[in-house]
Amino acid sequence: MKMIKKLFLSELGIGAIVLFITMNFVNLLNFLIHFSMGRLLGPEDYGVFAVLMSLIFIYNIPTEAIQNIISRYTSTFNLKKQNGRIKFLMNTSLKKALIFSWWIFVLSVIFALFLSKFLDINFWLILITNLTIFASFLSPVAKGVLQGRKKFGLLGNSLLIASLLKLFFAVSFVIFGFKVFGAIIGVVFGIFAGLIFSIYFNKDLFTAKEKRTSFNGIYLKSIPYFNSMLVILFVFSLDIILAKRFFSADLAGKYAVLSMLGKIIFLGTIAVSKAMFPITSESYDNHKESRWLFKKSFLVVSLLCIIAVAIYALFPELIIKILYGSRYADMAPYLIYSGIALSFLSLSNLILIYGLSTNQLRKSPYLFIFLAIEIALFYFFHKTILEYILAFMVSNIIMFIGSLFFIKTKRN
Numbered sequence: 512m513k514m515i516k517k518l519f520l521s522e523l524g525i526g527a528i529v530l531f532i533t534m535n536f537v538n539l540l541n542f543l544i545h546f547s548m549g550r551l552l553g554p555e556d557y558g559v560f561a562v563l564m565s566l567i568f569i570y571n572i573p574t575e576a577i578q579n580i581i582s583r584y585t586s587t588f589n590l591k592k593q594n595g596r597i598k599f600l601m602n603t604s605l606k607k608a609l610i611f612s613w614w615i616f617v618l619s620v621i622f623a624l625f626l627s628k629f630l631d632i633n634f635w636l637i638l639i640t641n642l643t644i645f646a647s648f649l650s651p652v653a654k655g656v657l658q659g660r661k662k663f664g665l666l667g668n669s670l671l672i673a674s675l676l677k678l679f680f681a682v683s684f685v686i687f688g689f690k691v692f693g694a695i696i697g698v699v700f701g702i703f704a705g706l707i708f709s710i711y712f713n714k715d716l717f718t719a720k721e722k723r724t725s726f727n728g729i730y731l732k733s734i735p736y737f738n739s740m741l742v743i744l745f746v747f748s749l750d751i752i753l754a755k756r757f758f759s760a761d762l763a764g765k766y767a768v769l770s771m772l773g774k775i776i777f778l779g780t781i782a783v784s785k786a787m788f789p790i791t792s793e794s795y796d797n798h799k800e801s802r803w804l805f806k807k808s809f810l811v812v813s814l815l816c817i818i819a820v821a822i823y824a825l826f827p828e829l830i831i832k833i834l835y836g837s838r839y840a841d842m843a844p845y846l847i848y849s850g851i852a853l854s855f856l857s858l859s860n861l862i863l864i865y866g867l868s869t870n871q872l873r874k875s876p877y878l879f880i881f882l883a884i885e886i887a888l889f890y891f892f893h894k895t896i897l898e899y900i901l902a903f904m905v906s907n908i909i910m911f912i913g914s915l916f917f918i919k920t921k922r923n
Contacts (some may be wrong), residue, residue, distance in 0.1 A: 533667025534782040538775070540674035542834075544681050545771050548694055549764075549835040551685050558764030559632055560694050561771065562755045563640045565748040566626075567698070570640075570647045572744045576737035577608070578651035578658065579788060579867060585659025586792045595722030601656050601713065602721065608648035616644045630755050639695055646702045653709035656716070663786065665712040673705025738875035739863045742882050746856060746910065747777065749885065750903050757893040766896055768835050769842040770903075773849030776819045780812045780857045784864040791868040805865040812861050816854035823850040845900050852904040855911040862914040872917055881910040 545564070549557045581604060588596045623637040657666040680700045684693025754766040787808045794801040823830065828843035866872030888902035 529663040529667065529786075533664070533671060534785070535779050537667070537670045537674045538778040540671075540678050541778070542771070542775060544678050544694075544698070546834045547678075547682050548685065549768055549839065551682070552691065552694065554762075554764030554838060555760040556691050556764075558755060558760055558767050559636070559691050561751050561764070561767035562630060562632065563636060563691075563695050564698070565751040566637070566640050567643050567702075568744055568748040570644050572647075572741045573737070574647045574651040574740075576651075576740040577604075577648065578655040579736045579740070579864070581652055581655025582659035582788060583792050583868070585656050586661075589660045590797075593722070594716055594719040596724045597656060597660070598716045598719045598721045599723055601652060601716065604652040605649060605710075608652055609645075612645045612648035615648070616641060619644060630752070632755075633691075636691060636695060639692070639699060642699055643702050646706045650702075650706040650709055653706070653713055656713050657709065658785065658788070661790075662712070666709075669705050669709035669712055672708050673701045675701075676704045677701025735872050735875040736867055738878055739867060739872065742878040743856070743860050743863065745882050746885055746907065747774065749882075750889070750899075753886075753889050753893075754899065757889075757899070758896075762896070765839050765842050766899070768831065768839045769845055769849050769896070769900065772823070772830065772834070772846060773853040776816055776850055776853040777857045777860070779819070780815050781860065783808050783812050784861045787861075788864055788868045791865060795869040801865075801869055805861075808861060808865070809858070812857055816857055820847065820850040820854055823847050842896070845896055848897075848900045848904045852900070852907045855904075855907040859907070859911045859914040862911075863917070866917060874917070878917070881906070881913060884909055 545561070548560050552560060581600065584600055585597055588594075588600070619641040620638065623634055623641060626632070627634040627637055654666055654669065657663075657669070677698045677700070680697030681694045682697070684697045687693065689696070751763075751767050751770050754770070755763045757763075758766060787804060791801040791804050794804065824847045827846035828840055831839050831843055831846065863872060863878075885903070885906035888906050889899065892898045892902040
């Protein structure tokens with residue numbers, strides 16, 4: 512009991528609680544978008560919307576990588592109260608991110624042409640979705656600074672504002688008859704609003720005197736961050752995208768419901784890893800013990816996952832009917848497998864985040880083996896929804912087991 516009390520009163524505990532409450536409310540709003548789109552659009556159009564949202568998650572690969580590396584450097588400067596260096600880091604990174612995202616967007620036009628044919632989705636829908644590439648590179652810079660300075664409340668507020676506006680605009684545009692176009696345009700509006708506010712919430716740095724500094728090896732050090740987040744978010748998103756390829760439009764839409772309900776677990780527990788990251792980074796820099804923070808975080812995430820899976824096992828049909836409607840109720844027998852799959856992905860994410868924060872993640876390119884395993888399993892096992900979701904579950908269990916070995920070679 513004393514250990515649990517100490518955990519919740521610690522810096523990790525307070526930070527995790529603030530982010531957990533805020534981010535789970537944010538996640539609730541984000542899932543309300545999916546629940547409302549599932550009801551308003553119907554299975555076929557919702558399947559298209561879910562694929563577009565999965566593309567946004569994939570575009571967010573640099574978001575997680577950039578946010579973690581910016582947070583890592585910011586936490587080091589923040590420890591020494593070097594606001595001038597933090598301001599220089601933020602301003603320089605924003606400029607580079609803007610230039611880089613422009614060229615990526617230009618290339619994405621070609622990508623949109625290919626993907627529209629591969630998935631049978633309107634080209635302009637994909638192109639509009641691709642606008643979020645700018646936010647994927649710019650937003651994590653401002654949010655990484657907030658995270659590294661342990662401004663968890665302001666970080667949560669930027670996410671909250673974005674989600675509220677996404678929900679408002681998406682639902683409004685669909686009600687006015689714009690269908691999938693209205694839904695995705697509303698989401699894009701909200702994402703850019705979140706970017707603007709995340710920069711504004713760092714306004715106290717605007718008055719600081721910028722101090723130039725070199726970031727030796729920042730790009731080299733960012734490779735493990737990028738690799739790990741690329742694998743996590745691809746694993747997180749590919750099942751919905753490939754389901755659109757393998758199944759009929761109606762069945763792909765129903766599978767999207769199954770998958771999104773499982774992903775509640777991943778998004779509901781990610782706040783713990785986000786709160787843990789700057790604190791374990793700081794402990795590592797100060798040559799202090801950090802494993803106990805990881806162990807407690809692992810315990811919290813594990814308990815949350817167990818509770819969620821138990822609920823999915825007991826009330827699958829009720830959950831689907833309440834959140835999405837009776838049109839998707841035939842997916843109920845498979846919900847537990849989706850919950851188990853995303854629980855193991857949540858734990859894998861926590862393990863890799865800890866490895867990154869303490870420089871214990873080694874040979875990150877080998878993480879792509881897990882992505883290859885997932886793709887191979889999907890291509891060999893997609894005759895039925897049950898076969899497909901079991902392939903997803905097995906691939907995530909394999910990734911969880913493998914992730915444990917990637918941080919085993921060095922201890923702090």
